[in-house]
Amino acid sequence: MRKSFDDLTIADDFMFCKVMQDEAICKQFLEMVLAGKIGKITYLSSQNAIAAGAEAKSIRLDILVKDENGKSYDIEMQVANEHNIPKRMRYYQAALDVSFLDKGLHYKTLNDSYIIFVCLFDAIGKGKPLYTFENVCLEDRQTLLQDGAKKVIINAQAFSKAENKELKGFLEYIKTGAANTEYTGRIEMMIEAVKHNEQARKEYRIMSAFEMDAREEGVQQGFADGLYKKALETAKLMKHANCELDFIMQMTGLSKEEVEALK
Numbered sequence: 457m458r459k460s461f462d463d464l465t466i467a468d469d470f471m472f473c474k475v476m477q478d479e480a481i482c483k484q485f486l487e488m489v490l491a492g493k494i495g496k497i498t499y500l501s502s503q504n505a506i507a508a509g510a511e512a513k514s515i516r517l518d519i520l521v522k523d524e525n526g527k528s529y530d531i532e533m534q535v536a537n538e539h540n541i542p543k544r545m546r547y548y549q550a551a552l553d554v555s556f557l558d559k560g561l562h563y564k565t566l567n568d569s570y571i572i573f574v575c576l577f578d579a580i581g582k583g584k585p586l587y588t589f590e591n592v593c594l595e596d597r598q599t600l601l602q603d604g605a606k607k608v609i610i611n612a613q614a615f616s617k618a619e620n621k622e623l624k625g626f627l628e629y630i631k632t633g634a635a636n637t638e639y640t641g642r643i644e645m646m647i648e649a650v651k652h653n654e655q656a657r658k659e660y661r662i663m664s665a666f667e668m669d670a671r672e673e674g675v676q677q678g679f680a681d682g683l684y685k686k687a688l689e690t691a692k693l694m695k696h697a698n699c700e701l702d703f704i705m706q707m708t709g710l711s712k713e714e715v716e717a718l719k
Contacts (some may be wrong), residue, residue, distance in 0.1 A: 458664045461651065461656075461657050464651070466647065467533065469518065469535075470660055470663065472533040473648065473706065481642065481699075482519065485626070486521075486529055488622050488639075489610065495525065496524045497521045507522065508700050518532045526566045526567045527570065532571075545571050548571050549571055553569075556569075566604065569604065569605055570608060571605075576612050579611065583613040585618040586610055587611070588606060591603055591605070592681075610627065611627075612627040613631060615628040622637055626640055659699055660689060662693055663690070687709055688710070688718065691704050691714070692718045695718055
């Protein structure tokens with residue numbers, strides 16, 4: 457059963473996306489996780505629906521931003537342990553690279569990127585609050601490939617082991633709901649503001665109906681056809697409800713052109 461709108465927390469995908477659409481909150485999150493300043497960020501909402509090729513499995517990204525130096529950051533919230541995080545990250549990386557590298561451009565133009573999964577569980581199983589991966593030479597264990605790709609898996613379950621006070625508070629907030637820092641206090645205030653926003657409530661209701669209907673139609677027609685048809689129907693409803701274009705694209709996985717073509 458889908459959660460009621462009033463019961464949503466930061467750990468729920470819909471609310472996580474809403475919260476991370478606040479530039480200051482998103483930027484501070486990235487700086488906490490990466491332990492460094494990143495400068496101004498820009499949202500790449502138009503690219504949130506991405507496929508690695510015409511026939512490839514498409515992905516819908518939660519939050520995709522780029523900093524002023526061109527680095528991209530894909531941030532994903534994951535509540536259930538489906539035991540596939542490493543392989544999902546591999547596919548997401550490939551899909552992002554294909555989408556960012558325009559036809560005819562040299563590989564050198566590929567931007568550096570981070571794929572970050574915020575998990576309520578320990579996906580790696582070593583008890584660390586933070587796992588950061590990049591490709592390294594196995595022969596000497598220190599020479600980096602320097603392909604510009606890094607992957608971060610966050611384990612909120614191990615919040616007590618985080619050395620950074622703000623990061624520890626954020627992970628504790630995700631896992632337990634206890635807001636004990638200035639940062640999590642701001643997030644809590646934003647969540648309350650979202651819950652009092654009728655437009656957000658309407659968006660969640662539409663998305664809940666979309667997901668339930670898509671599952672039913674997916675069984676009847678085959679998931680690909682069923683989900684796409686339902687995405688178009690939902691996007692049309694969201695347009696009529698005056699939802700923002702970027703949000704429609706993010707929630708349905710449709711492209712800008714597909715949404716704009718709907719009457």
